[in-house]
Amino acid sequence: MASPPSPKPQSTMHKTTLAILAAYEHQSIDEIMSFRTPDCIQTILPSSLSRPEMSNTAYRTFFAATIPKIWNFRIKISEIIESPRSNKVVVLASSTADSKAGTGTYGQEYVLVFEFDESGENITKMVEWVDSVKAKEQAALLFG
Template sequence: MSAPEYHFNPSESPNYGFTIPDHPSRYLRAFLAFIDAYHAWDLDLIVDCFDDQLEHRILPSSLGRPVLNKRQYREYLKGVMPLFKRFKVTIHEVIEADEKMTVHASSIGESASGIPYANEYTIIVHFVPVPPGSQALPKMRLVKEFIDSAFSAKFFAEERARAKLREAKVTTV
């Protein structure tokens, strides 16, 4: 008798459907605080998750995005946040190695003009190690955020154009 044929179904994979462990590491707790800050849509809380020496990259490099420090990333977010009414992140998988972490995540949301938003990410984070005994959550020093580049380029170009049209209507009224 031959073995039954196997068909891979990602929704049944043990690497899909991330659940927070009963005792998450301090690095995972720090990353979850970062996600909570995004869910609160609070610029100060988001930026507070970063070390003062932050290097943030939005990749792939074919997008031509510059490396941003903490101040620059704050300014970038200040420009992006008004483009959204809603934004929610789902974590699919987390791989930790000491103070380094790789996360597969996706997000859904709604733009300020009511257009659905959906993106997928692989985020590589290097945290600043925290001294033993410290209760502080570690800060993120290096972030490499791989995005769905085709969707992002189209979505943000179109949403910024719609925002300019809304502004023009307000100034002419």
């Protein structure tokens, strides 16, 4: 009887993607930033949200302001799609978190696009597509 095929080993980009998502669950800005190249750019889309592209410095400030407002942040990955030829990984995911009393829980759906350097260990760009209706509803929680 033939044995079942061995699971395909995870690529460096896949492992890095999982580590980045774990850093978000840990809500550790230093851990998140450790996977970014010095010139990494973060974009939150769709453009109807009017969010500017962010350098590492701008993103650190942006994310550090949200950390105290939500906790027990969890990400559920639906799918990970890799494109080794273009050094990209796309993640379909959703998240949940607890938030301060009276504001309910935080939740979001994402399409995350990570662009990697040649090593596959650092991202050069992160594009975060979010549910714009939820993003607008939760803006007061995160930015108020």
